[in-house]
Every structure is written in structure tokens, then in C-alpha cells.
Amino acid sequence: MDFEIVTDSSSNLKEEMIxxxxxxxxxxxxxxDGEQYQSYLKGEHTDLKQFYTMMRExxxxxxxxxxxxxxxxxMRGLLEQGRDVLYLGFSSGLSGTYEAIELLTKQxxxxxxxxxxxxxxxxxxSGGQGLLxxxxxxRARAGAxxxxxxxxxxxxxxxxxxxxTVDDLMFLFRGGRVSRTSAWAGTMLNIxxxxxxxxxxxxxxxxxxxxxxxxxxxxxxxxxxTGCAPIGEQMVFITHGDCIEDAEYVAExxxxxxxxxxxxxxxxxxxxxxxxxxxxxxxxxxxxxx
Numbered sequence: 347m348d349f350e351i352v353t354d355s356s357s358n359l360k361e362e363m364i365x366x367x368x369x370x371x372x373x374x375x376x377x378x379d380g381e382q383y384q385s386y387l388k389g390e391h392t393d394l395k396q397f398y399t400m401m402r403e404x405x406x407x408x409x410x411x412x413x414x415x416x417x418x419x420x421m422r423g424l425l426e427q428g429r430d431v432l433y434l435g436f437s438s439g440l441s442g443t444y445e446a447i448e449l450l451t452k453q454x455x456x457x458x459x460x461x462x463x464x465x466x467x468x469x470x471x472s473g474g475q476g477l478l479x480x481x482x483x484x485r486a487r488a489g490a491x492x493x494x495x496x497x498x499x500x501x502x503x504x505x506x507x508x509x510x511t512v513d514d515l516m517f518l519f520r521g522g523r524v525s526r527t528s529a530w531a532g533t534m535l536n537i538x539x540x541x542x543x544x545x546x547x548x549x550x551x552x553x554x555x556x557x558x559x560x561x562x563x564x565x566x567x568x569x570x571x572t573g574c575a576p577i578g579e580q581m582v583f584i585t586h587g588d589c590i591e592d593a594e595y596v597a598e599x600x601x602x603x604x605x606x607x608x609x610x611x612x613x614x615x616x617x618x619x620x621x622x623x624x625x626x627x628x629x630x631x632x633x634x635x636x
Contacts, residue, residue, distance in 0.1 A: 351482060352369070358583075378400060542636060562599075
């Protein structure tokens with residue numbers, strides 16, 4: 347590629363893909379027992395199973411934006427090397443990350459008038475953001491310019507479908523997504539929410555089903571209803587909150603029902619996982635509408 351793509355750790359991309367594509371990652375941060383951690387460090391693997399174990403044990407996790415100083419150092423370094431920069435950011439409907447980094451890109455664009463510095467609010471999260479980055483890379487590798495790739499992402503981001511479910515509603519309650527009454531009632535009745543990320547980048551409950559298996563099947567049902575044809579030729583992303591067996595079940599359903607050949611499974615990162623909890627399951631694909 348003749349320009350650099352920068353995105354956030356909230357894109358939940360696998361380390362091998364980050365390395366293969368030469369991507370630059372801005373790590374969001376999280377706090378456990380007063381100690382701060384970065385959700386991504388190149389070459390260092392966070393023990394995500396241990397992270398979710400801490401959540402199950404009741405550890406309180408708080409989250410924060412990427413370090414602006416580190417973000418500036420990364421982007422400034424690329425620009426000083428004569429590289430243009432395309433930033434594909436975490437949904438502004440879920441985090442203040444995009445707003446902060448967009449302001450930084452504007453400042454750097456003024457300092458480097460001979461370079462292109464573009465920022466796109468993907469209005470996406472987790473594997474949805476990651477899948478948009480994947481598509482951007484494919485177009486860049488095929489020879490598209492930075493402007494063409496930016497325009498493709500802007501034109502197609504509202505076709506990137508996110509379908510989520512969670513296993514424990516209490517984590518959504520703690521994050522302010524559902525009321526205490528709904529969380530307790532749902533837990534007692536084994537009700538599982540099916541949610542998506544809407545056109546404004548917000549996480550929205552769409553329906554309720556009883557039982558975990560039905561909630562997993564509901565994700566795949568939504569893909570059948572809206573997935574762009576031919577569905578079987580799509581790249582599909584799945585992310586999970588330490589429930590790999592469920593992720594593999596959803597992947598198998600997608601392959602069996604639609605003939606999908608490429609499915610990438612990865613963990614939900616600590617910053618998103620701190621709000622959605624262990625047992626989060628999410629399916630991402632291109633659709634006629636979100």
C-alpha cells in the first residue's frame with residue numbers, strides 16, 4: 347500500500363492480520379484494581395482468558411481512551427517518513443475515541459500540508475470495525491488510492507452489519523445498557539438479548555429470545571435476512587468473550603447454511619468486553635442494511 351492505515355484496538359483484529367497488513371493500532375486502556383493496562387501492545391499477547399476470568403470473579407474494570415501523546419507520536423512519525431495516513435476509528439456512538447483522534451488528525455494535517463491525513467468514523471465496533479479495515483486493505487492492495495479507500499469506507503460502512511448477544515445481562519446493566527429490573531428479570535427467565543449497532547453507531551437491543559442456543563441461531567437468522575448476495579463469497583468475522591465453543595458453533599452454522607468459506611474468529615478486546623462481559627458473541631458481515 348502507498349499509505350498507512352491506523353485503527354483502534356477496538357477493531358479486535360488478530361495479531362497475524364495486523365502484521366500481514368502492516369496496520370498501526372491505537373490501544374485503548376483499561377484499569378483493574380487501580381492498575382492501568384493497554385488493550386494492545388505489538389508483540390505482547392494479553393491473556394484474554396485470564397481477563398474474562400477476572401470479570402467472572404467480580405473484578406471491576408474501567409476503561410479509557412487511547413493515549414493522545416502516543417497516538418500523536420505514531421501518526422507524526424508516519425507523516426515525517428513521507429507517508430499519508432488513513433485513520434478508521436471506533437464508533438463515535440460508543441466512545442469518545444474518534445472525536446479525540448479526529449481532532450489530532452486535523453492538527454497534524456495543518457502541520458503537514460503536503461501529506462494527506464484522513465479520518466473516518468466507522469460507526470462500527472469490534473469485528474465490525476475490523477471487517478471494515480479488512481475491506482479497506484483489500485482495496486488498497488488492489489491499487490486504490492487513499493482517497494478512494496476513504497470514500498469506499500464512507501459509502502459502505504452502513505452496510506456493515508453487527509449482531510450481538512450476551513450471556514449475562516448484569517454486565518450490560520453495569521454499563522448502563524439495560525435497567526436493573528430488566529437485567530434481573532432476564533437472568534431469572536433465561537432471556538437473552540439480540541442487539542445490533544445502528545446507523546448512528548449505538549448498541550441497540552432488537553429482540554429477546556429464551557435460551558443461549560436460540561440467541562446464537564438468531565444472529566445467523568439475521569444474516570440470512572439481510573446478508574449481501576452472494577453471502578457464501580463474503581469474508582465473515584466473529585468475536586467472542588471467552589466462549590470459543592459458541593463462536594465455533596456460529597461459524598459452522600454460517601458455513602453450513604450459506605456456504606461461507608472464510609470466517610475469522612477472535613476475542614472481544616478488554617475495553618469492549620468490560621462492558622459486554624464474558625459470553626459475548628458477535629457476528630459481522632456485509633448486508634443490505636445494518
